[in-house]
Amino acid sequence: MKNVNEIRADFPLINEKTVYFDNAATTQRPAAVTAAIKEFYDNYNANPLRGLYDLSSLATEMYGKARAACAAFINAKCAREIIFTRNTTESINLAAYSLGELLINEGDNIVISVSEHHSNLLPWQRVAKQKKANLVFMEPDMTGLLSLDEIKSKIDLKTKIVSIGHVSNVWGRTNPIKEIVEAAHKVGAVVVVDGAQAAPHMKVDVRELDVDLYAFSGHKMLGPMGIGCLYGKLDLLDKMPPFLMGGEMIEYVTRTDATFAEIPHKFEAGTVNAADAYALNTAIGYINEIGFDYIENHEKQLTARVMEGLSKNPYVTVYGSPDPEEHCGIVTFNLEGVHPHDLASVLNDDGICIRAGHHCAQPLMQFMGVGSTARLSLYLYNTDEEVDFFLEKLSKVRNLMGYGS
Amino acid sequence: MDLKNLYREIVNDHNLNPQHKGEMTDPDMELRGVNPSCGDDIFLQLKFDGDKISDAMFKGSGCAISQASVDMMIDNIIGLSKDEALKQSALFHSMINGEVTDEEELEELDEAYYLKDVCHMPARVKCALLGWRTLKEMLG
Ligand SMILES: Cc1ncc(COP(=O)(O)O)c(C=O)c1O
Numbered sequence: 001m002k003n004v005n006e007i008r009a010d011f012p013l014i015n016e017k018t019v020y021f022d023n024a025a026t027t028q029r030p031a032a033v034t035a036a037i038k039e040f041y042d043n044y045n046a047n048p049l050r051g052l053y054d055l056s057s058l059a060t061e062m063y064g065k066a067r068a069a070c071a072a073f074i075n076a077k078c079a080r081e082i083i084f085t086r087n088t089t090e091s092i093n094l095a096a097y098s099l100g101e102l103l104i105n106e107g108d109n110i111v112i113s114v115s116e117h118h119s120n121l122l123p124w125q126r127v128a129k130q131k132k133a134n135l136v137f138m139e140p141d142m143t144g145l146l147s148l149d150e151i152k153s154k155i156d157l158k159t160k161i162v163s164i165g166h167v168s169n170v171w172g173r174t175n176p177i178k179e180i181v182e183a184a185h186k187v188g189a190v191v192v193v194d195g196a197q198a199a200p201h202m203k204v205d206v207r208e209l210d211v212d213l214y215a216f217s218g219h220k221m222l223g224p225m226g227i228g229c230l231y232g233k234l235d236l237l238d239k240m241p242p243f244l245m246g247g248e249m250i251e252y253v254t255r256t257d258a259t260f261a262e263i264p265h266k267f268e269a270g271t272v273n274a275a276d277a278y279a280l281n282t283a284i285g286y287i288n289e290i291g292f293d294y295i296e297n298h299e300k301q302l303t304a305r306v307m308e309g310l311s312k313n314p315y316v317t318v319y320g321s322p323d324p325e326e327h328c329g330i331v332t333f334n335l336e337g338v339h340p341h342d343l344a345s346v347l348n349d350d351g352i353c354i355r356a357g358h359h360c361a362q363p364l365m366q367f368m369g370v371g372s373t374a375r376l377s378l379y380l381y382n383t384d385e386e387v388d389f390f391l392e393k394l395s396k397v398r399n400l401m402g403y404g405s
Numbered sequence: 406m407d408l409k410n411l412y413r414e415i416v417n418d419h420n421l422n423p424q425h426k427g428e429m430t431d432p433d434m435e436l437r438g439v440n441p442s443c444g445d446d447i448f449l450q451l452k453f454d455g456d457k458i459s460d461a462m463f464k465g466s467g468c469a470i471s472q473a474s475v476d477m478m479i480d481n482i483i484g485l486s487k488d489e490a491l492k493q494s495a496l497f498h499s500m501i502n503g504e505v506t507d508e509e510e511l512e513e514l515d516e517a518y519y520l521k522d523v524c525h526m527p528a529r530v531k532c533a534l535l536g537w538r539t540l541k542e543m544l545g
Contacts, residue, residue, distance in 0.1 A: 338469075339467060339468035339469060340468075341443055341468040341470075341528075341529070341532065342412070342468045342469045342470065345408060345526065345528070345529060346408065346409065346412070348408075349407070349408050349409060357442065357443060357444070358442075358444060365444075371444035371446075371466065372443065372444040400409055400412055400413065401412060401417055401420075401469065402412070402413070402417030402418070402420070402421050403421075
């Protein structure tokens with residue numbers, strides 16, 4: 001079992017010079033992951049799924065192993081339930097386009113929540129506009145909690161699709177997925193989950209949650225940028241029409257028509273990103289080696305330290321639940337009188353990386369009644385010392401900005 | 406100038422005690438300027454005496470750099486003709502984009518000159534430019 005210093009030593013960009021607190025945007029990668037990208041190109045490179053020669057078979061095998069690793073990572077029934085995409089955004093666009101074609105007619109409802117990332121909002125806005133369907137918003141309370149009453153009042157017989165973030169990238173709150181799935185399945189609706197902020201931080205079990213589709217990004221869980229996943233139940237994926245059309249996703253093509261390949265290939269048009277899939281497999285191996293018990297405990301303990309420190313600063317407002325256990329390593333806050341962009345610039349001067357702005361969730365900012373906020377997000381390599389350094393620097397910011405304290 | 410000194414010596418004063426913040430009842434021109442990605446949002450009003458800007462005011466919210474930059478801009482443009490104000494806006498843009506660095510050439514920017522180091526902070530360029538961009542849109 002590695003301790004935090006041993007973990008840090010695995011990450012070239014995690015060192016004394018920077019305090020990296022923007023993990024919800026993208027994590028850093030261990031050297032093993034970047035090495036894996038090179039390893040693929042140096043040892044297994046050929047166009048997977050195409051060639052009839054050994055090297056191409058090897059590339060295909062490595063790509064298939066990565067798919068199996070992703071399936072195991074979220075406890076899918078089999079590897080064919082995993083579609084490789086570029087990221088969560090592409091996964092949700094695929095889901096929205098394809099489910100829109102399959103399920104949505106004029107007057108139907110698509111239910112999401114007001115706290116969605118733009119990536120789980122805009123694709124549905126487009127489907128709703130094109131199909132003259134309605135986009136219905138579930139509204140949590142100000143701690144980010146979606147009540148059972150709210151869920152039941154918005155999901156009704158007109159609902160065909162529910163698409164919900166597993167963990168909010170602003171509040172860090174975990175949504176009651178099981179309850180939402182139950183309410184949706186009762187009325188025959190399909191449930192899509194945006195798992196971008198959940199998959200890196202907790203053991204996700206898609207079968208236990210009984211979700212129909214589940215999207216996540218490799219780059220938020222130590223993997224490379226440019227590789228993500230969409231999980232789907234086999235029978236649903238079978239029925240869904242393809243998203244992108246072209247090579248690799250066909251069975252038979254004439255001048256005017258085509259039949260499509262089996263899943264998952266039906267959804268993976270064009271040359272795939274095998275090298276990054278290969279490296280994502282390495283990232284998953286790294287996470288498995290550390291284990292979610294460590295990751296969750298470590299994040300909770302650091303979050304508690306952050307929130308306790310912030311609570312001692314009378315000028316700080318923390319958004320979401322007062323309970324550090326309900327934050328998934330994300331703490332969004334404001335410092336009175338200081339715009340989050342100024343705050344982020346000033347902290348940057350001390351090597352601290354935090355996010356400031358609307359976090360791609362403008363409707364949520366409007367709902368919370370704030371223009372923008374600052375966000376700190378933690379991961380397995382952050383330390384108590386980094387938290388204390390941040391708290392100390394933060395306590396000096398108002399003074400620097402010309403306030404008495 | 407490093408960032409912390411820039412705040413301490415220049416920006417804070419204009420941000421916390423702006424000279425030109427408020428609203429006119431009878432402006433000749435007004436325009437809203439926003440940085441959608443940051444949430445910086447200003448409303449700029451101009452009053453003319455013939456071709457000369459006789460008064461200007463702004464209201465709004467945003468980061469200290471955006472707010473201080475507008476306040477300094479208004480300091481500079483009161484008393485200028487439309488063309489002179491446009492020329493100064495162009496000069497400020499060139500400075501922030503790192504195209505003009507000659508101190509003598511930049512002298513007429515007065516205090517706003519001290520924002521020149523923002524050109525090394527790509528994320529803050531839009532903030533510094535907001536007021537000047539809005540002015541250019543109004544007069545251009
Ligand atoms: C909740 C949530 N959904 C979706 C995304 C989009 O992820 P990506 O940019 O990897 O597509 C993000 C991250 O930016 C996110 O936090």
